Amino acid sequence: MPSTRMVQGMDGLIDSIPLLVCVAGPDGSIASANGYFAQATGFTKGELAGMSVFDLVSERKGALKETLAACDSVKEVDVLVKRKDGTEFPGILAASRQGDSTIGMAITESSRLRQENEELRRKESLKDEFIAIASHELRTPIQPILGLALLAKKGAISSDEAWDSVLKEARRLTQLANDILDVSRIENGTLRYNFAKANVAEIVDYVVRNIKMGELGREIDFSVSMDDAARAAQCDLDRQRITQVLTNVIGNAAKFTGKGRVAIGARIDAKNSWYDIVVSDDGGGIPAAVLPHMFKKFITRSVGEGEKHGSGLGLFISRAIVASHGGTIYLYNNEDRGATFVIRLPFERPNALA
């Protein structure tokens, strides 16, 4: 006979495993169900304890009692489990039999449902992790803003000195908040695009001009080269979002090069189906440790203060935007120095082609 402590231990274990579990005696009366099972059916554990398996499940093909009587040892039957609200979900009832009688039954979800539940739990935990990192990242620029404001108020530093840094940190905070919003829209599938025919070369020129004027471009020698066909070409795209992608990729090239050259080129592939924007730098290249994780969230290598400190969301967002245009981003380390990123856009987005 198992001791009471052992049975209580088993109950605790059954309650904590991330599976739906409901156990019933030989006559079908439910002996216990775990929290996951109660949650999935909408009944409380107390309500379930007063019910019979035969009220709770129905066999997909035929009558459950007859199916059980016709088998020996362990039998698994595909069933539909009723929820309190009258809806049903697919499950498995396993009955253990000895001789003529059933000695116990257990109900759990079908493997497909189990996979869906596991996927749901995995997504939940990734979401929790994202919220934890995002909150931490959001707090980072707030500390210096508070510290500098207090120092300036006490007269320990000049207001001008404080303003410069406060503005820098506030810009960083705004950028980070926008990026976090974008990530959440990408993951919910709610990032909206305004597609229209646009000249890509104009966007490249605009982005390069902006970066040249900012802190990142100060010590970079930029060059833009493309033939007449690439200069004239129009793609079906969201101008604002592609500007965001190019700002990140060209900005990265400048940021991770520091002092050196960034060459931007554009080309149309021979069959006229792709427009490639190629961004090449002569910086340190992509470290082997970062390479396999480039498009994951919060992968970042800090290269200094202020605008040079990134959150590591840029490439995750860039890839999602380009994918929504039916394109891809790929990259490689150059043979001599630095890295090359290729942003490949189709002339027409896929659903427009369809």
Ligand SMILES: Nc1ncnc2c1ncn2[C@@H]1O[C@H](COP(=O)(O)OP(=O)(O)OP(=O)(O)O)[C@@H](O)[C@H]1O
């Ligand atoms: N041209 C490059 N040369 C070397 N490393 C790069 C280059 N581009 C990206 N990386 C590496 O990939 C990481 C991810 O880039 P990503 O644009 O996602 O983040 P970030 O620039 O650090 O931050 P954010 O873009 O969110 O401001 C960078 O932190 C850096 O380690």
Ligand SMILES: [Mg+2]
């Ligand atoms: Mg970046």
